[in-house]
Amino acid sequence: MGPTRLPLTSYRKLSIALALAALSTVAAAGSLNATGAWELAPVGDAPTPPMGWNSWNAFGVNVNEARVMGAARALVADGLAKAGYRYVNIDDGGWLQRRTRDGRMLIRTALFPSAAVGGPDQTSFRPFTDKLHAMGLEAGIYTDLGRNVCSQAWSPDNPNLPVGTRAEREVGLHGHVRQDIALYFKDWGFDYIKVDACGIAHYGVDGPGGKQGKFRVFPPLMVDQNTAQSNIPAVRALYAKVRDALRTVRPDGKFVLSLCNWGAANVRAWGKDVGTMWRTSTDIQANWSRMLHSFDSVATRELYSGPGRWNDPDMLEVGNGDFDQNHLVQARSHFSLWAIEDAPLLIGYDLRRAPRSIIDVLGAPEVIAVDQDPAGNQGVLEYTSSDYQIIVKTLSMRGQKAVALFNRTGEPAKILLNAGHLKMAPNEPIALRDLWARRDLGSFTGSRVFLVQPHEVLMLKVTGKPLLATGYYLSEMTGRINVARDGVLVPEEDPTIHRPLDPYTGSTSSDGTRPVYAGWGDPRADSTPYDDTLRVANVSYRYGIGALANSRLQVKADGSFTRFTARVGIDDTTRGRAAPVRFEVYGDGRLLAESRPMHFNEAAAPLAADVAGVKVVELIARQIGTDEGAVVVTWADAALE
Ligand code: GLA
Secondary structure, eight states: OOOTTHHHHHHHHHHHHHHHSSSOOOOOOOOSSOOOOOOOOOSSSOOSOOOEEESSHHHHTTOHEEEHHHHHHHHHHHHTTTTOOOOOOOTTOOEEOOOOTTTOOOOOOOOOOGGBBBBTOBBHHHHHHHHHHHHHHHEEEEEEEEEEEEEOOOOOTTSSOOOSSTTTTTTSSSHHHHHHHHHHISSOOOEEEEEEEETTTSTTTSSSGGGGSSSSSOSSSTTTTOOOGGGHHHHHHHHHHHHHHHHHHHOOOOEEEEETTTTTTTTTHHHHHHHHEOOOSOOOOSSSHHHHHHHHHHTTOTTOBBBBEEEEOOOOTTTTTGGGGTTTHHHHHHHHHHHTTTTEEESSSSSOOOOOOHHHHOOOOOHHHHHHHHTTTEEEEEEOOOSSSEEEEOOSTTTTTEEEEEOSSOOOOEEEEEEEHHHHTTTOOOEEEEEETTTTEEESSSSEEEEEOTTTTEEEEEOBBBBBSSSEEEEGGGGGGGOOOOOOOOOOEOOOSOOOOOTTTTTSSSSOOOOEEEEOOOOOSOOOOOOOOOTTTEEEESEEEEEOOOEEEEETTTOOEEEEEEEEEEEETTOOOOEEEEEEETTTEEEEEEEEOOEEEEEEEEEEEEOTTOSSEEEEEESSOOOOOOOOOEEEEEEEE
């Protein structure tokens, strides 16, 4: 959200008042029964996380053609385009108005001179996108789900806001989805679109947009920081309309749809069905605390991203503020964390004045390779505390993993890494490579202690003997998992996310920063859904999948595995202790194995199934009868050989 936004306190109050009108509904949960078909169809074309540049973090609303083309030229000249950065995205700030006679969007040619292609009301971004395409780059555009965009609500003093009548100033998609998408993607040749959400959130009568009296009132469908008061199905349906229009205009699927509703309306659960990528938090800023907040908002979402569908912790601040050339440790840490979480890498820096040191951070080939690894397994938290974290990402090359040893504190840390964190054999050497220094660090057997500087991420590649002689734990193949049904009854806010000062006041003037993003209780890798150690009848399991009962997970096996094994039971952290749960394993829709009804405090039972030739394995935890609390289940040591 824009830098000139209102204090959160007043904003929060008015949001809540407005929300009384909006009916709160939980997004329709997927079926609990096996379907036998992989349920995710890619939205657009991003087999690996999109990489590029976006104007917002560098220039805010002060975007113009010279600045954008300057970034494009720098991407090519500095070797960043070669390193993978190819999208050049215009963010908020360039629209003039919507033409009354036919609703066609007009560009502010004072900002984008190349768009002046005819008379006064003839504009086109085609010359602009042609130029980018000729440079081997791709072009991105910005819009909003509602009738108006963010800058109109939050930056009313910007001299370059859309002009004209109320209707002419309605530059958002609402009511024009098919027309605008056809214009942007067919006529103008854009490749990427970011769809913001202020138009459906901030234009209620008392909202920062509505209050100005200059815009048509839009009763909010979404209330930031308040999942219960957001109309989840309505928000999702509006985004789905955009997706469908894109698929019509680009039947080859060559597009990127970036959902930008700031982690609200439980998008963390359904973004994968509707977008190529979806924001998991409010806006990042160029300071350490906001970076932690953004990072944490994806760190527990490892089962939701995968090839073609990406959690988006927001654009990079590398080069800015706490991540500038005087803070290279922090800049590298920020970049490492985005890479290990498979985040889209969108540079938000004025590259025209970039010192070599910043280009070197953004262009680090071995760190980028982690982000772009084709398996698309997001990093998993193998050790976590408020101070240190160990994040491990399974790479596509068998026996190789990327590891981030993250010191979140301001003091030097000694972080112990052991073979167990890596799911590697404890008695075999594990070779180490420092991905920033790009040099080998020898090897260790069992465990090693690393000295990690304040705010540093030690970014390593490790090569060793996998603990499983053949196959993988499911928690090593997160990119193959689709959470088809999460078992969550009512979305709850995730309390594990770092809480910065209120971003727009920077003070303690409000009632504090409480958890705001739904996701608590969703399935997790090597963790219970409530971020605890997996434990059944007082036996701890280091590896496995934790979930709530009445959940269904799909695993894209693609016929590459022969056997599924796990130990299943009710987790000791369960809230409901009365209802038993049956664990079922399906292969392409056929029941292959099931457990007896498992009760609380009963030792985990082995469960195995022959999955030879199976394309889609489905794991269902079926609760038998009702319970007063959510029933927590554990698929301990779940693996495919
Ligand atoms: C929102 C988005 C930002 C940026 C601004 C533009 O806040 O989250 O990324 O696009 O709007 O106004």
